[in-house]
Amino acid sequence: MLDRARVLDAGDPLEEYRERFLVPEGVIYLDGNSLGCLPKATPARIEQVVREEWGQDLIRSWNSAGWIDMPARVGAKIAPLIGAQPHEVIACDSTSVNLFKLISAALALRPDRKVVLSEPGNFPTDLYMIEGLEKQGLAERRLAERGKLVEALDDGVALLLLTHTHYKTGELFDMGELTRAAHDAGALVLWDLSHSGGALPVDLNGCGADFAVGCGYKYLGGGPGAPAYAFVAERHLEAAQQPLTGWMGHAAPFAFSDDYAAAPGVEKLLCGTPPILGLAALEVGVDLIAEIGVERLYAKAQKLSEFFRQCLAENGVTLDLVSPADPARRGSQLSFRAGQAYAICQALIARGVIGDFRDPDILRFGFAPAYLRFEDVAEAARHLAEVLETGEWQREEFRERAAVT
Ligand SMILES: Cc1ncc(COP(=O)(O)O)c(C=O)c1O
Structure with a gap:
């Protein structure tokens, strides 16, 4: 999937805009729908x-x-x-x-x-x-x-x-x-x-x-x-x-x-x-x-979210999708229902993959296309598969709820 992701990134007309945002090293940010990344000019x-x-x-x-x-x-x-x-x-x-x-x-x-x-x-x-x-x-x-x-x-x-x-x-x-x-x-x-x-x-x-x-x-x-x-x-x-x-x-x-x-x-x-x-x-x-233009942003967000679903499928992840399956019927996010969604989300954050949790059982991933690459999406899917496969999310530290979830 990583190879395919890189091909998609190479052909992405919005690729140049990632540089205009501060995306922290080692972070895959799937929460631009909650708090957008910092524009470097700010x-x-x-x-x-x-x-x-x-x-x-x-x-x-x-x-x-x-x-x-x-x-x-x-x-x-x-x-x-x-x-x-x-x-x-x-x-x-x-x-x-x-x-x-x-x-x-x-x-x-x-x-x-x-x-x-x-x-x-x-x-x-x-x-x-x-x-x-x-x-x-x-x-x-x-x-x-x-x-x-x-x-x-x-x-x-x-x-x-x-x-x-x-x-x-x-x-x-x-x-x-x-x-x-x-x-x-x-x-x-x-x-x-x-x-x-x-x-x-x-x-x-x-x-x-x-x-x-x-x-x-x-x-x-x-x-x-x-x-x-x-x-x-x-x-x-x-x-x-x-x-x-x-x-x-x-x-x-x-x-x-x-x-x-x-x-x-x-x-x-x-x-x-x-x-x-x-x-x-x-x-x-x-x-x-x-x-950048909202038309171009939405077009890329739909591709990113569909690509994420493909990557999850190829990694054997079968979470229950609560967003519409048709990308034209949803915004720039994908949400999945999962028992222990909070702990899974925390385990992902510990790996640098920042999505969010919405009570009681929703894992929510936002695809803010101005700074997100297909490579990030492929990697996020791999991390999610590993967190589920290894049972890493069961660690005690991932259960503790912070004030903001
Ligand atoms: C749909 C929707 N409306 C309103 C708000 C809250 O807006 P504010 O904090 O600016 O009052 C949010 C915050 O996430 C939201 O998602």
């Missing part, structure tokens, strides 16, 4: 922001270095990756906070409806944010299994909130079909793009989506705790209101008025002072992903 950019813009120019940098425009500027760069117009996207806060703002905005746009429909097993924060609004009497949470979502769309539903690429299984929703079904029922749609943005082509406007959110620290390579992004379709920009009415979302923050007046555009989603260091790092990641 440390120098952060140093410039810290030493020059902050260190020397101090508060003047809000104007001279364009700090004040960074949420909109970085949002505008994310926009083409997700099929949005530049003025429809802003980079700010966490995905969770943006969910809160946009679920609230959707409910306010449908005042005669209260139900927020989602699926059981959606990413927890999406469900918790609905629950938080429910506890305040502002929403009613309804969950329906994937196949039953359309029939659950009755005239009480204000919003359909779904994660485009499922975080555990990698399964994709048909964004166009579900958006249409929700609109037919008079509901709005909010897509969580955390595992899609920067990984695969997304066409929010082509699908008629109303709202979207997504993470900056996964495929976009913005670094730990990077700002997230939020999308509001142009047709809602004027009417949409969000409840976190902080001063940065004001139409004229520096007028210091006693009364709130929302900014007319997507800036109304801002709340407090933007985190400039985080935005600077995110911008480097977004620029790099945009340069």
